[in-house]
Amino acid sequence: MKRLPHIAIVGATGAVGQEVLHLLEERKFPLASLRCLASPRSAGSSLLFRGENITVAAMSETALDGVDIAFFAAGSDVAKKYAPEAASKGVLVIDKSSAFRMDPEVPLVIPEINPHALHAHKGIIACPNCTTAIMLMVLAPLHKRFGVRRVVASTYQAISGAGAQAVQELLEESRAFLEKEPYYSTQFPFPIAFNVFPHNSSLLMNGYVEEEMKLMQESHKILEDASVRISATCVRVPTLRAHAESLNIEFLRPVDVAEAYAVLESFPGISLLESREKNRFPMPTDASGKDAVLYGRIRQDISHPHALELWIVGDQLRKGAALNAIQIAEALQK
């Protein structure tokens, strides 16, 4: 019988780390022990797991000694600082940050789409950006079946993507607005309550922000096809934890709407939610806390004979982050 793994969560007190903890319990992930690690600031606090309190320890060079699988749910800096050494000591690192995603030595994996890439790992496996993961769950099966030429995406991104404190900011700022009190943003450069703004990741010389370029570059790597042209406009909206995306997909040839529904119907990890009678399609409140990426509203684009349009919503913290990481670990445990 296979030995149960010792597990660690790096960044256990953050929004993604909390979701990893929650999913390890919900999915009854088989493990020998669980270590919760965070910045020295959060060390000493305690987290509940399977009815027991786990004291959070400070991340350090030796904190992962004896660990088999480490879920890195912290930023790129933490991943770059600790992941390579941990991997060299035999820890399997599953990293949610962008640190290693485009590294040719590191597999970038969505288990439903490119599980074969897992086997080439050298100790580090990367998870895609949340916006990428959610989009590819519908784009990959359509591309495989029909061939995608070009995607124009506009996103409606929840605040959880900026972390647990940003979620708190949205709530506090909304309350202040309703009570006509002043509020000073600390997590975002601009007000987010009752407002929207283009994504606040770094703006590059080409006019795209990093978030938008990730969507293109990571999609090319995961689809193993750089011929798919992708342009995205990523926008922050005042929702809590599920991203919505409006996708315009141009195929190599005309694709029947019913054929597209049929292809998605048989793909795992996604779920149709629509009632045309009720004009009812996926909403962030539907997807929050759910594993499946929800899709609907597939229609022939009236502006292009080869294009379809559709609307998707996925929990940014689940398939967009923690769930995908745990699915990678589960696939490797099999």
Added chain:
Amino acid sequence: MKRLPHIAIVGATGAVGQEVLHLLEERKFPLASLRCLASPRSAGSSLLFRGENITVAAMSETALDGVDIAFFAAGSDVAKKYAPEAASKGVLVIDKSSAFRMDPEVPLVIPEINPHALHAHKGIIACPNCTTAIMLMVLAPLHKRFGVRRVVASTYQAISGAGAQAVQELLEESRAFLEKEPYYSTQFPFPIAFNVFPHNSSLLMNGYVEEEMKLMQESHKILEDASVRISATCVRVPTLRAHAESLNIEFLRPVDVAEAYAVLESFPGISLLESREKNRFPMPTDASGKDAVLYGRIRQDISHPHALELWIVGDQLRKGAALNAIQIAEALQK
């Protein structure tokens, strides 16, 4: 000397009607008298105009007798019921509803774009849908200069588009959410606080909602060019009164970003708002209560050599509704 006109606002107590009233005062619109009309339910209330209280009267067959210009800021039903007869009696009707927009006998006008169409009126002039008006303020000058082949638009539409009560619903529902109290939507079919959903106008057989089809059809009429292919995904977001739109515009030939900025720079009624250093582009909070449609973030689309992408925000109640109506009256008074 020309006689000053007698003015009426039909639907004076609604979100658009209130804005018409406000703008008539702000712009010192020359008038001999102002009559405020509304449904019997709102009749008897009073509205402040130029320091005087005007008692709201109930709309009726005779309520427009003696009026020179009537701003219709009510729904299609009211416009269909009263506008043709008023026009036949010599009242100039400027209608914000969709009732007559696509009627070949009725000019559909944005004064900065197709003022020549005004002269063919037969007593009724229509204003475009808010989403159309805001988009065309940047699309029309670009189309005139470079020739637009196709537009893919995704919108982030404020709640004011659904009326004054809908704005109240967003605020009340947000407050209930923050206080963890139940809330039952009356203005929308779905929760809008901390949520987004595809536009709730009627869904047609082709999978588009009326709001999206209006954007295409009205644009063709105003541009006087049905060759421009347009597809839109219209989405309600929890903002108060300015719509944002993500536009992907494919031209007949490659267009330089600097050329596009130069064309928009010289067009009236729009205003550049961007700081690339600060990753700062137009937001609904910038445009609210402002006349100008704000634009920025123009960039070469990395997925298509002939396409540019840009981001615009405009006050739905101003250029998207009341301001455009008053500009029509001003143009005709000249």
